[in-house]
Amino acid sequence: MVEKRQSRREAVNEHKRDLILAAAKQVFAEEGLEGASLRAIAVRAGYTPAALYFHFESKEDIYAEVLEASLVSLGAAVDLAVAKASTPAQKLKAAAMAFFRFYAENARDLDLGFYLFRGGMKPAGLGRARDEKLNAALEAALRPIAEAAMSLGASRQRANLLMVDCFAHATGLLLLLHTGRIRMFGASAPDLMETYVKDRIAHLSEEVTSC
Numbered sequence: 001m002v003e004k005r006q007s008r009r010e011a012v013n014e015h016k017r018d019l020i021l022a023a024a025k026q027v028f029a030e031e032g033l034e035g036a037s038l039r040a041i042a043v044r045a046g047y048t049p050a051a052l053y054f055h056f057e058s059k060e061d062i063y064a065e066v067l068e069a070s071l072v073s074l075g076a077a078v079d080l081a082v083a084k085a086s087t088p089a090q091k092l093k094a095a096a097m098a099f100f101r102f103y104a105e106n107a108r109d110l111d112l113g114f115y116l117f118r119g120g121m122k123p124a125g126l127g128r129a130r131d132e133k134l135n136a137a138l139e140a141a142l143r144p145i146a147e148a149a150m151s152l153g154a155s156r157q158r159a160n161l162l163m164v165d166c167f168a169h170a171t172g173l174l175l176l177l178h179t180g181r182i183r184m185f186g187a188s189a190p191d192l193m194e195t196y197v198k199d200r201i202a203h204l205s206e207e208v209t210s211c
Contacts (some may be wrong), residue, residue: 029108064130070109071137092148154210
């Protein structure tokens with residue numbers, strides 16, 4: 001009987017956390033980290049601000065959990081795409097394009113990921129421990145790109161550089177896509193990303209063959 005009550009309380013608490021995180025994601029998307037307040041999150045979730053402190057230490061703590069959940073979803077999307085591919089070249093393309101598509105289809109998740117650049121271009125974090133955990137989650141989502149590159153014959157250093165290169169290229173195109181600036185050039189962000197990835201794979205294959 002005691003175990004059932006404990007299990008029920010845990011389920012209720014977990015449900016409350018989920019409601020708070022869902023509300024927080026909406027508020028952060030609308031107001032950003034700086035503009036959002038615990039009161040606004042609490043009102044959106046249907047709780048008092050004091051109730052939030054039972055589950056979270058601070059606004060930054062909530063933001064970190066929302067972003068971590070987003071990065072877990074990103075990683076799952078990349079892993080699923082890679083699992084469907086056969087050759088190293090196909091896996092590299094699948095990983096890079098899955099990363100791009102996830103953020104192309106989920107603009108709010110991309111906004112969450114740009115927390116380091118709030119307040120202009122001066123970087124700011126959520127605290128060292130949180131930043132390290134979130135950076136590790138992002139790196140894990142990108143890691144299949146480097147792993148596929150090494151399977152193609154690239155050194156670890158070269159594979160890591162390619163991973164960062166794909167990340168930077170995707171981020172630039174996503175920024176143009178979600179701000180509508182891509183229309184200025186009459187171009188397609190997905191097509192440009194796919195062309196870029198194909199070129200990187202071809203260039204890598206040439207490098208490996210010439211060595």
